[in-house]
Amino acid sequence: MSRLDRSLIAGLPPFEGMAPADLDRMLAQARSQRIAKDEAVFEQEDAAHAFFLLLDGHVRVIKTTPDGQQVIVRYISPGELLGIAHALGRTTYPASAVAAVDCVVLAWPGHLWPEFAAAFPNFGANTYKTVGSRLQDTQTRVVEMATEQVERRVAHALLRLIDQTGRKTEDGILIDFPISRQDIAEMTGTTLHTVSRLLTAWEDQGLVKSGRQKVAVTEPHHLQLLAEGRLPKS
Amino acid sequence: MSRLDRSLIAGLPPFEGMAPADLDRMLAQARSQRIAKDEAVFEQEDAAHAFFLLLDGHVRVIKTTPDGQQVIVRYISPGELLGIAHALGRTTYPASAVAAVDCVVLAWPGHLWPEFAAAFPNFGANTYKTVGSRLQDTQTRVVEMATEQVERRVAHALLRLIDQTGRKTEDGILIDFPISRQDIAEMTGTTLHTVSRLLTAWEDQGLVKSGRQKVAVTEPHHLQLLAEGRLPKS
DNA sequence: CCGGAACGTTGCGCCGGATCAAACGGCGGC
DNA sequence: GCCGCCGTTTGATCCGGCGCAACGTTCCGG
Numbered sequence: 378m379s380r381l382d383r384s385l386i387a388g389l390p391p392f393e394g395m396a397p398a399d400l401d402r403m404l405a406q407a408r409s410q411r412i413a414k415d416e417a418v419f420e421q422e423d424a425a426h427a428f429f430l431l432l433d434g435h436v437r438v439i440k441t442t443p444d445g446q447q448v449i450v451r452y453i454s455p456g457e458l459l460g461i462a463h464a465l466g467r468t469t470y471p472a473s474a475v476a477a478v479d480c481v482v483l484a485w486p487g488h489l490w491p492e493f494a495a496a497f498p499n500f501g502a503n504t505y506k507t508v509g510s511r512l513q514d515t516q517t518r519v520v521e522m523a524t525e526q527v528e529r530r531v532a533h534a535l536l537r538l539i540d541q542t543g544r545k546t547e548d549g550i551l552i553d554f555p556i557s558r559q560d561i562a563e564m565t566g567t568t569l570h571t572v573s574r575l576l577t578a579w580e581d582q583g584l585v586k587s588g589r590q591k592v593a594v595t596e597p598h599h600l601q602l603l604a605e606g607r608l609p610k611s
Numbered sequence: 612m613s614r615l616d617r618s619l620i621a622g623l624p625p626f627e628g629m630a631p632a633d634l635d636r637m638l639a640q641a642r643s644q645r646i647a648k649d650e651a652v653f654e655q656e657d658a659a660h661a662f663f664l665l666l667d668g669h670v671r672v673i674k675t676t677p678d679g680q681q682v683i684v685r686y687i688s689p690g691e692l693l694g695i696a697h698a699l700g701r702t703t704y705p706a707s708a709v710a711a712v713d714c715v716v717l718a719w720p721g722h723l724w725p726e727f728a729a730a731f732p733n734f735g736a737n738t739y740k741t742v743g744s745r746l747q748d749t750q751t752r753v754v755e756m757a758t759e760q761v762e763r764r765v766a767h768a769l770l771r772l773i774d775q776t777g778r779k780t781e782d783g784i785l786i787d788f789p790i791s792r793q794d795i796a797e798m799t800g801t802t803l804h805t806v807s808r809l810l811t812a813w814e815d816q817g818l819v820k821s822g823r824q825k826v827a828v829t830e831p832h833h834l835q836l837l838a839e840g841r842l843p844k845s
Numbered sequence: 846c847c848g849g850a851a852c853g854t855t856g857c858g859c860c861g862g863a864t865c866a867a868a869c870g871g872c873g874g875c
Numbered sequence: 876g877c878c879g880c881c882g883t884t885t886g887a888t889c890c891g892g893c894g895c896a897a898c899g900t901t902c903c904g905g
Binding site: 791792793803804807808810811822823824 | 881882883884885
């Protein structure tokens with residue numbers, strides 16, 4: 378197995394404030410791993426044998442209900458940790474993580490967590506901050522689901538996506554990985570039909586451009602107004 | 612100000628595994644405080660100047676949207692921490708906390724957090740575990756909101772409440788603080804009207820007994836089946 | 846080049862639950 | 876003991892969005 382270079386992770390948020398030597402010590406225990414599109418990084422309910430850092434690609438975190446319905450909990454972008462169940466005292470993954478495109482991750486054995494948290498206090502603190510802001514995000518989503526109707530929820534979801542992973546193109550800000558109407562529906566608790574209707578309506582108004590597994594937002598500001606519900610309905 | 616006795620907090624989950632002397636050191640910096648029913652422990656958006664331990668009573672954590680709608684994020688029971696925004700690197704409270712009944716809390720100045728986390732590793736670890744399980748709970752709630760319809764959501768909410776705060780009475784398991792249909796509606800993202808209709812329907816079937824600001828579950832197992840949607844609809 | 850699968854679009858009917866409206870009943874204050 | 880208020884009940888109506896179904900389109904493999 379090839380040696381991992383420190384520059385891979387130096388400067389990423391989870392490692393903020395760590396000494397170079399400590400980065401090396403962490404890397405020495407990491408294993409780099411390729412995950413092909415549509416393959417799982419880990420599966421819901423499995424024993425949490427490892428935690429991961431996404432180096433390249435995008436990952437969907439999915440929860441499946443007993444009756445088989447799926448909900449996309451969040452998308453992970455490069456530089457973020459995933460599968461940190463161990464840090465939170467859980468022994469099993471609460472969701473599945475699936476590669477949205479071909480991905481590269483670093484993997485550490487889960488049992489190293491307490492060791493790392495103790496030896497690298499900045500790493501621990503950074504992680505807990507992440508968990509805190511994920512808790513925030515999730516609570517905000519509960520509020521959204523409880524108070525907003527579908528159109529605004531979908532608008533919010535798109536805005537979050539372009540914020541996280543947007544890439545400028547001549548069509549506007551493009552979501553940087555293949556995403557279907559079904560995916561958006563699973564993020565917002567609706568059906569692909571409704572998402573399709575919304576997107577075509579928005580496309581007619583020139584707010585977005587979308588195609589097969591692809592969405593680009595041309596008028597983010599206008600979409601924002603829509604998301605916040607201060608738009609007279611045409 | 613009167614001296615706080617160690618027995619107040621010894622044995623509570625957040626202090627699991629701490630030395631008695633350390634409990635005393637923490638208590639020495641705490642201030643005990645009474646909060647009258649319907650008063651706020653802290654308010655959304657305020658600077659997070661303190662974190663709290665609920666000693667007695669019950670507290671509602673509420674998020675309010677820009678247009679004034681409210682969502683009850685969770686209920687806090689005695690022995691739980693609240694207002695721990697500081698632990699998560701936030702400087703402001705993301706929600707309000709309102710006493711559901713007369714309450715007693717301990718308050719610590721927020722700036723002590725890093726000190727405590729460093730000096731009492733068990734305390735820090737316990738807290739992060741709590742945050743982790745709250746993240747879990749919240750994600751589960753997102754899944755519920757996205758996939759279940761109102762009846763099942765309300766059933767789930769009641770089951771969680773009796774699980775957290777249930778007290779046995781001759782009417783069944785009673786929720787241990789005053790709770791209105793409006794409150795339940797704000798927990799589940801529906802209206803008080805719908806909650807009222809559901810409760811009367813359930814009362815007719817002998818599943819619950821409810822009255823003004825009071826709900827008791829007489830048939831938790833049956834309600835559980837309903838919550839899980841494996842009940843032929845009558 | 847062809848055929849099939851996967852993804853997307855669109856029309857239609859229906860229903861769960863929100864909204865609006867009104868009246869009731871118990872509890873606390875005076 | 877009476878009054879007023881707050882929480883609750885119940886009815887009537889309306890509509891957003893889901894379910895279903897059919898069709899179009901792009902992509903991929905053979």
